[in-house]
Amino acid sequence: MKKVTLVDLEPIDHYTIKRSHPITEEDRHVVYSLYQPLVGIESISLYMMMLTEYERKSEQVQNHYFYMNLFGESITTIQEWRMRLEAIGLLNSYVEQNEIPLYYYELMPPVSAKSFFDDPLLSTFLFSKVGEATYVRLRDLFIVPKWKKDALHNVTRSFTDLFEPTSMRTLPALEENHQFETSIKEESSYRLPSFDFKALRDHLSEQLMDDAQFERLPKALIQNLAHLYQYSPFDMAEVLLIAMNQYGVELTEQTIRKTAVDFYKLNRSTEPPALRRKADDVPTTEEVSEVGDEKNDMLRYFNTVSPAQLLCDISQKQPYPTTLKLVERLMNEHSMPTPVINVLLHYIYLNYNGKITASLTETIAQQWAIKGIKTAKEAIAISKLEHTQYQKYKEEKERKPERPNMYTKRSTREEPVPEWFGKATEEEEKEETSEEVERLRQALIEELGIPKKEGDTNGTN
Template identity: 30%
Template structure:
């Protein structure tokens, strides 16, 4: 993950371009439908860039990012992160050009989806429902809808057609033909078409899906481009792999041997809710947010490389890497999902938690143990991987007692011990500073634990192309 200062500096210039006119109604859509998903900082950035463009214009004047920082009262890395979120959700496109004076950016604002497009999107509406809840979601639907004209019965249309009202003259156009032509370097001011979120179909294994589908049940011609796009979105939304998607696709085939997209969405939603106790997915940051990264420079040492990996890898991918590429079990994913949703721990912190628990419990994720530690970290407001490691070292004795099912009867003062400052690979190796009783009980695990850690680091080296030498 690139650091913001390598991508943008306060002196870089930018101009705002509009992909069509935005209207006041768009403000309501952005505020009520998009803001719960992207947050107030992203909305503020979008509104600020919009305000820089004068009415009935498509371009703003050039300005510096330093001015934008002063306008919004936030740091440059917050602007960079908000910009990326706007890009990801389809509200902004960014372009850059290197000049002699430095980098110049164009930020092209795109209109939001219409309420109809949003509520029928199949992804954004699911995330919104999960975010705001049933009652608020129903209120928003009522706010952005009204009675259909078709509900008014008994009326007959009497509208006149064009040819009924107008006739056409046939004068020679030679005198004004040049005036009718448009300049190729100009464009008319109008309304741009909003673009729905589309996950890259290349991210889904369609070859494996097609190999598992019988031609008699699902003809290959049924997998149209539109269907494949829907499958890609649903696979991302509900975290469905090609094997699991097979039955979902089969259930959506209609009597015409076509795949009904509405039925496909319903089947995928039903599958997810069955797997997750009637819950719906939430929209989360894929990796550790920039402001909470622990590695502040290009990783050089083995410890820095591991920190960087934990910060820039999703918890699901971490579990997959630890398992040698095997897909994590649904039970393990459910434990991690609950931690991220209920305790609101960031991905980098969850990765430290996963590694700590696996290395201390013989590579098993025990739900009660994970929840106990995660709730402790949530109360401590842990937001970085380094802070998670430090607290794990400090409370190591307590965590061991939890793992062994013991109750700590000692006073809090007796639990204090020196906090070591070194990072991984031995950040969790705190048993040497514990009492003699704990040392005796855990001594037999140290050699095995050290070997597991070495295996984990070797795996990270291979994954990162051999790593860098210290």
């Protein structure tokens, strides 16, 4: 007997279609409009073909050559489409180990549109795939306006108004191996990694949340949010405590979800988390060529760390509340991406003696926004360029005589410098010594690879 694994599906293997729930016309609308952007039109075509097979030739046994010939694709591609349906909760697959394996494909209806948009994973996955405008338009397709019934008089007849029992008879029982189709599937059937609720309980003291209140927490929602935002049990405990402090001890799904979003924006990113298939994570040629490179490691660090953690890393202490509020303003008022904020904070901290002032930081943020800086890589490039220009500006200023000579011809050429250099100069001149200036200049010369002239111990031309 052949041992079956995930990659052992062969064209000759048999299959049959099963169904435990009816799939309505409304379900089809949800599948086409909301699930198709998540798994692709190919997987949805396979799902609809399976549904047609079941409705036209119920439970007929067939082999997988049928799908290969129908779609003109390899068995590996057909299996990939099938696995996407399984992952999103539209299909359950079982196998019976025979000489020729027999697969049972159980078609599952989608969740309702309301449940889809209430589900933090499904709704965020859709948002990340189609963008805000299309997301809102798709949501509006399933919104039904409420109609007011308060001013109307209900004249609906009840069952007992028209019917009454005349005799009682013993009804025939359902056979043991039979069951009715259930009419609706509200809960999502996709599977997530388990969440450590015991660790969550350990992080919440009984004085703040007793056992009865902990048991009333919406466990499924907490598991979804933890997976979506990559929250640890400690992070989720922080979210719950913040929600209790803001909204009261009795938590609701709405308050937990809102607090989780706010916590993510403050500590991770202003952009919503983007869910994608693991197959989409293949590195590009440029990324592969930079693997192991120190610059790539730094770029990866800026792209993944939160601003609060970056401040802890570079200063070896907890950031001041005023600095965190500055970070929040950069996120919300300036709409600056988190990786760019990280580069900006790192740049200012290293070049201005660990002093991160609000006026200077927001001025540079505005300049970068005008220049369209959106990624950490772009931020690193512009910070290096502006630092180079600034050093040239300072060196020229230092070489100028304190008292202008009337016989000396003034140069009409000036190096272009960023608008914020005026503020930078005022603040820096109060702190930097001449030794620090020389150290920075030498570091810049080495980085640019400028060769020293013979007999020049300072490295100047």
